[in-house]
Amino acid sequence: MGLLKLLFRNAFRHRLRTFLTVLGITIAILAFGMLRTVVGAWYAGVEASSATRLITRNSVSLVFFLPISYKEKIRQVPGVKEVGYSDWFGGVYKEEKNFFPNFATDAKTALELFPEFIVPEAQKNAFLRDRKGAVVGIKTAKRFGWKIGDLVTLRGTIFPGNWEFVIRGIYHGSQKSTDETQFFFHWNYLNESLKKTAPYRADKVGWFLVGITSPDVAADVAVAIDKLFENSLAETITETEKAFQLSFISMTEAIVVVIQLVSIIVIIIIMAVMANTMAMTVRERTGEYAIMKTLGFGGWHIAALILGESLVIAATGTLSGIALTFPAAKAFGDSLSQYFPIFNVARSTVYMEVAAGLIVAIVAAIFPIWRSIQLRIADGLRRIG
Known part of the structure; x- marks a missing residue:
C-alpha cells in the first residue's frame, strides 16, 4: 500500500505535465476504441450470420x-x-x-x-x-x-x-x-x-x-x-450467409484496412508522448536515483519505481479512455444508426484497449529504465544542487 502511494505521489509530482499526458492517453485510447468499434460494426452482419442459412443468388x-x-x-x-x-x-x-x-x-x-x-x-x-x-x-x-x-x-x-x-x-x-x-x-x-x-x-x-x-x-x-x-x-451461386455478408465487406476492404492502421498509429503517437514524459521525469530525478544507489538500492529497485510510475500514468489515462468509449459509442451509433445498425463496444475491444495502455506504459519506460540502471553514482551526484 505504501509503495502504491509513493508511485502516485511520484506520478503526480509535476501535475500539469502528468495531467496533459493522461489527457493525451485518454484521447488516444478513446480514439483507438472507437476505431476498433467501427471495424467491429463493419463485420457485425458477419458475426450475426446463422450457420443454418444459405443464400442463393444469380452467379x-x-x-x-x-x-x-x-x-x-x-x-x-x-x-x-x-x-x-x-x-x-x-x-x-x-x-x-x-x-x-x-x-x-x-x-x-x-x-x-x-x-x-x-x-x-x-x-x-x-x-x-x-x-x-x-x-x-x-x-x-x-x-x-x-x-x-x-x-x-x-x-x-x-x-x-x-x-x-x-x-x-x-x-x-x-x-x-x-x-x-x-x-x-x-x-x-x-x-x-x-x-x-x-x-x-x-x-x-x-x-x-x-x-x-x-x-x-x-x-x-x-x-x-x-x-x-x-x-x-x-445460373446460381449458393453460399453461407456469412460468406454472403463477407462478399459485401470485401468491396470496402481498403477502408477497413486504413481504419485498422490509423488505430495502430494513434497508439504509436501516444507511446512517443508517454516516452517523452518519462524521459523528462527520469532526467529531473537523476540526483535522487544516485542517492538511492548510495543508500544501497539496486538498479532494479529504481527500475521498478520508474515502471510503476509509468503504469500509474498509463492506467489512469487508459481507464478514463475506456470509460468514455461506451457513451461515445452510444452517441455515435444513435446518430449514424442508418449506416451502422449494430454499434456496440465488444469485450474484445476493451481487452485491446487495456493491452494498448499496458504496451504504452512498458515501452515508454524501457529507455528511462536503461539510463537509470547505467547511471553511475558520481555522475548522478554532480546534478544535485
Missing part, C-alpha cells in the same frame, strides 16, 4: 434476378428445411437521407427463417393478414416515431412510384448483435403491382433464403442447388 451478380419458379426445385434438395426469397426494395422515406434497409420478402417464411427477429404473436398475425402490412425494427420505428397502425409511404428508387404500407409489427432483436433497423413487407404486394406496370420484372426475386437442417450439410446443399441450374439462363 453473375446480385443485380440480376432469379425466376420465382426456382423455389420449389430448391425445396426438393436433400438437407433443405425451408426456402424463402427477398428483393432489395431500396425505398426512401420522405428524403434521401432517411436511409434504412427495406426488403420485399416471402413474409411467413422470413419470420421462420429469422427467429432472432422477435415479433409479438398478435402483430405477426396482423402482418400476415394484411397485403400492405410491414414489419419494422424497433430502432427505425423510434427514429421516425412510427407506431402500430401507422400508414407509411416509401418512394421507390429501384421500383418507381409511391408505395403505401401499414405498420403491423415492430420487432426486437433476440441478441445485441441483431440488426433492429430493417423494414420488410410482402413480396406479393410488389409482384402484383409489377405485373401491371412492368410485366418483364414480375415473378423474379433477388435471392433465395435457404434454411438447412444442419451446418454440416451446408457445403453439400450449396453444390446440389447450383448443379440444378447449371447451363440455365440464370
Whole structure:
C-alpha cells in the first residue's frame, strides 16, 4: 500500500505535465476504441450470420434476378428445411437521407427463417393478414416515431412510384448483435403491382433464403442447388450467409484496412508522448536515483519505481479512455444508426484497449529504465544542487 502511494505521489509530482499526458492517453485510447468499434460494426452482419442459412443468388451478380419458379426445385434438395426469397426494395422515406434497409420478402417464411427477429404473436398475425402490412425494427420505428397502425409511404428508387404500407409489427432483436433497423413487407404486394406496370420484372426475386437442417450439410446443399441450374439462363451461386455478408465487406476492404492502421498509429503517437514524459521525469530525478544507489538500492529497485510510475500514468489515462468509449459509442451509433445498425463496444475491444495502455506504459519506460540502471553514482551526484 505504501509503495502504491509513493508511485502516485511520484506520478503526480509535476501535475500539469502528468495531467496533459493522461489527457493525451485518454484521447488516444478513446480514439483507438472507437476505431476498433467501427471495424467491429463493419463485420457485425458477419458475426450475426446463422450457420443454418444459405443464400442463393444469380452467379453473375446480385443485380440480376432469379425466376420465382426456382423455389420449389430448391425445396426438393436433400438437407433443405425451408426456402424463402427477398428483393432489395431500396425505398426512401420522405428524403434521401432517411436511409434504412427495406426488403420485399416471402413474409411467413422470413419470420421462420429469422427467429432472432422477435415479433409479438398478435402483430405477426396482423402482418400476415394484411397485403400492405410491414414489419419494422424497433430502432427505425423510434427514429421516425412510427407506431402500430401507422400508414407509411416509401418512394421507390429501384421500383418507381409511391408505395403505401401499414405498420403491423415492430420487432426486437433476440441478441445485441441483431440488426433492429430493417423494414420488410410482402413480396406479393410488389409482384402484383409489377405485373401491371412492368410485366418483364414480375415473378423474379433477388435471392433465395435457404434454411438447412444442419451446418454440416451446408457445403453439400450449396453444390446440389447450383448443379440444378447449371447451363440455365440464370445460373446460381449458393453460399453461407456469412460468406454472403463477407462478399459485401470485401468491396470496402481498403477502408477497413486504413481504419485498422490509423488505430495502430494513434497508439504509436501516444507511446512517443508517454516516452517523452518519462524521459523528462527520469532526467529531473537523476540526483535522487544516485542517492538511492548510495543508500544501497539496486538498479532494479529504481527500475521498478520508474515502471510503476509509468503504469500509474498509463492506467489512469487508459481507464478514463475506456470509460468514455461506451457513451461515445452510444452517441455515435444513435446518430449514424442508418449506416451502422449494430454499434456496440465488444469485450474484445476493451481487452485491446487495456493491452494498448499496458504496451504504452512498458515501452515508454524501457529507455528511462536503461539510463537509470547505467547511471553511475558520481555522475548522478554532480546534478544535485
